[in-house]
């Protein structure tokens with residue numbers, strides 16, 4: 102069971118299209134920022150992007166930028182810059198890395214696409230459905246750029262999504278429109294929103310089908326692939342280009358299934374990942390599991406950009422529902438019910454919970470959930486301590502030993 | 517001396533390297549321990565030579581070797597590796613073949629491992645990156661108190677009025693220790709407080725099942741920790757015959773064909 106054995110990772114051809122998509126996306130934003138048109142709105146990753154698209158904004162997502170800071174391992178050096186101005190090392194390391202990068206005047210977009218800086222916002226729009234940190238983050242930039250900051254304030258720990266929730270969130274979404282019209286310098290048209298919601302829904306459906314291919318044995322995709330393939334689902338929803346790249350990706354995955362080609366050689370163990378990825382360790386983790394013939398094939402995280410409730414016939418209300426139905430907004434009962442469904446759909450042998458030090462919102466193992474789920478389903482679980490961006494909070498050796506011991510445990514169960 | 521096959525387990529821990537040699541019947545034939553140092557491969561070689569001499573065997577009789585522990589990839593003569601979690605579990609189950617909870621106190625981490633009656637692991641926990649409750653914590657405290665590590669057990673035993681250390685963190689605990697020294701507390705009462713804080717850190721890692729087994733170098737050298745654990749949980753705690761070597765013995769059992777058949 103040696104981790105030194107290198108397992109070759111199979112690249113997806115569509116990954117190149119997705120890289121191109123991301124490059125074009127950032128270049129378009131950069132050009133607009135320099136020309137002053139079209140207008141640019143910043144949005145949280147599960148914020149109301151469709152309204153922004155309907156008003157002609159190009160939409161920039163700081164979280165994706167911060168994930169790039171993590172993946173390029175720039176984040177750890179930058180976080181202290183934000184700590185020094187009062188943002189604790191214990192809070193969201195997306196926020197601290199991103200603000201740190203801004204203070205230092207660096208961006209991973211430079212090396213990746215030759216872009217010198219992040220695009221200046223004309224407006225910033227958040228939804229606290231994921232956490233309060235995004236609000237603090239956007240308010241900081243709002244002051245820096247002297248741009249208005251608007252927000253939707255969500256419910257928390259929602260058990261069942263009711264009309265009361267929907268009506269309140271829909272009202273908040275509607276209230277965003279007049280100030281956004283002012284910044285956009287144009288009138289809001291419901292037809293434009295229908296179109297954006299329709300495209301978003303198509304993107305979401307395709308993304309769901311892509312992730313669902315992991316139910317095949319062997320799975321043609323890994324969670325680690327998913328974390329980079331999900332770019333268009335986050336930044337491109339509401340655009341026709343995102344729909345196009347995902348059609349191609351889905352075809353390729355379906356072809357892999359027909360050929361019974363797994364993403365991991367000789368897939369023996371099927372693992373579900375709950376929590377954030379460790380961005381600076383994506384390939385190391387992919388390698389670690391592949392060498393053990395274990396495929397981490399499904400996750401709560403990648404599934405978070407599936408918005409099945411979106412409906413172009415009722416855009417605002419359906420947005421309110423889609424952005425409230427999300428896993429991260431829900432009660433533990435609802436979350437557990439969701440994970441149970443995933444475990445059986447993907448025929449999972451074991452669950453790994455990533456307890457990310459700086460993101461309690463995505464760390465679901467702190468209130469007894471692993472123990473409850475394990476008792477109910479009999480599926481063993483492992484908690485690994487780490488972080489999304491701050492590599493100072495990670496012990497690679499402990500992660501490796503824990504993962505190897507977990508796979509040994511799953512192996513013993515088969516004897 | 518028959519020319520039967522021998523099986524070797526080598527546990528390269530962060531602090532000590534241990535080698536165990538067993539025969540086909542699972543009987544222990546040789547043991548050796550050394551400081552791991554900085555050249556893990558050389559230390560593992562040295563331990564093997566010593567353990568083989570004790571077993572009265574030649575290297576040619578080694579049928580298979582398995583390594584484990586932090587430096588498991590550095591053992592030149594191992595054909596395979598297993599995690600220390602698997603090996604400690606195996607070593608303990610070999611000594612106590614029934615449903616058990618294994619507590620291993622290592623140099624840099626602690627483990628709580630649960631096994632069912634058939635010896636299958638049902639779950640495990642390793643402590644986090646923090647040193648609290650590990651051998652490293654004990655070393656730090658010995659240095660603070662300016663007493664040799666090997667005298668701590670006897671001192672703790674003598675204590676009649678243990679001090680309480682409330683903190684989670686090694687650095688904070690060290691500050692607390694200084695406070696107690698300043699207030700003129702007896703050293704043995706502070707040492708017992710340090711021991712108590714270690715076992716508290718461990719029991720909060722996971723729930724314990726009926727039969728608890730304690731292993732590891734720290735337990736081997738500080739048996740009073742076991743007595744304190746028994747008091748804390750209110751039932752007897754089992755200790756295998758060679759607590760420091762459980763991981764190495766487990767690895768040797770894996771080399772032989774596994775421990776569950778034993």
Ligand code: SF4
Nearest residue numbers: 193231232234460462
């Ligand atoms: S959900 Fe977590 S990672 Fe995402 S912005 Fe909020 S705190 Fe940061």
